Amino acid sequence: MSITRVAVAGLGAIGRVLARKLSAGMPGLTLACAAARDHAKARAWLDAERIACPLVEPEAFPALADLAVECAPASVLERICRPMLEAGKQVMVLSAGALLPRPELIELAKARGGQIIVPTGALLGLDAVTAAAEGRIHSVRMITRKPPRGLLGAPDFPPMSTSWRRWPWPASGPIGR
Numbered sequence: 001m002s003i004t005r006v007a008v009a010g011l012g013a014i015g016r017v018l019a020r021k022l023s024a025g026m027p028g029l030t031l032a033c034a035a036a037r038d039h040a041k042a043r044a045w046l047d048a049e050r051i052a053c054p055l056v057e058p059e060a061f062p063a064l065a066d067l068a069v070e071c072a073p074a075s076v077l078e079r080i081c082r083p084m085l086e087a088g089k090q091v092m093v094l095s096a097g098a099l100l101p102r103p104e105l106i107e108l109a110k111a112r113g114g115q116i117i118v119p120t121g122a123l124l125g126l127d128a129v130t131a132a133a134e135g136r137i138h139s140v141r142m143i144t145r146k147p148p149r150g151l152l153g154a155p156d157f158p159p160m161s162t163s164w165r166r167w168p169w170p171a172s173g174p175i176g177r
Contacts, residue, residue, distance in 0.1 A: 005032035007065035009058055009080040010072030011042045014094065016049075018069060023051040032065040035080070037072075062087035074098035081105050085114035092117040 006022055006029055008015045015034070022031035033054045036042035042055055054064065058080045061068045067090040070080045074095040081091045085108045093099055096118045099106070109116050 001028055004029050004067055005065045006030065007032055007056075007058075007061040007068040007084075008034040009061070009068055009070045009076075011036040011045060012071060015069075015071035016045065018071060019046070019051055019053065020049060023049070023053070033061065035061070035072075037076075059083050062089055066090065067092065070094055078102060078105065081116070082108065085109045085116070086112055088113040090115045090117060092119065094119065 006018075008019050008022070008031065011019060011034055015036075019031060019034060022029055031051070031053050033056045034042065034046070035056055035058045039055055046053055046055065056064065058068070058076070060083075061080070062083050065084075068080055068084045069092045070077060071094055072080060074097070077093065077095055077098045081093065082105065084091045085105060091114070093116055099116070099118070106116060108114065
């Protein structure tokens with residue numbers, strides 16, 4: 001059986017679970033490396049969990065991994081995907097909605113023989129909004145357990161200067177128009 005070397009991009013709630021599972025052992029998969037915004041915090045966590053894993057920048061993924069799993073804010077999607085796709089490798093994108101304004105990544109995957117994998121769970125919210133968009137959307141209420149900083153860079157998400165306690169936020173972007 002061949003072994004797929006996996007890079008984990010982001011060590012938040014999802015990335016940590018994935019890193020733990022890969023480190024504990026999953027048939028056909030091995031944890032090759034990880035990337036995180038805060039290297040000191042990520043290194044401390046990896047050490048506390050006794051996970052032996054190089055902490056690198058996403059640009060180093062192609063040399064170390066066959067598959068990169070994106071578990072990071074949408075704002076860094078391209079930085080994670082582009083190097084892997086240029087090398088003809090695979091990326092699993094959990095921020096599926098972040099692919100929509102980046103069709104060039106899909107073209108890059110086609111041109112270089114790379115592959116973008118979107119797990120079905122990542123599409124749940126997108127499918128619901130797409131279905132609702134067949135009519136007129138008057139409002140959308142989003143409930144998430146994701147920390148607000150994890151939503152930075154998402155399309156039509158208010159900047160940090162917006163009061164995070166004031167709900168609902170003023171309508172803007174394609175949904176609010």
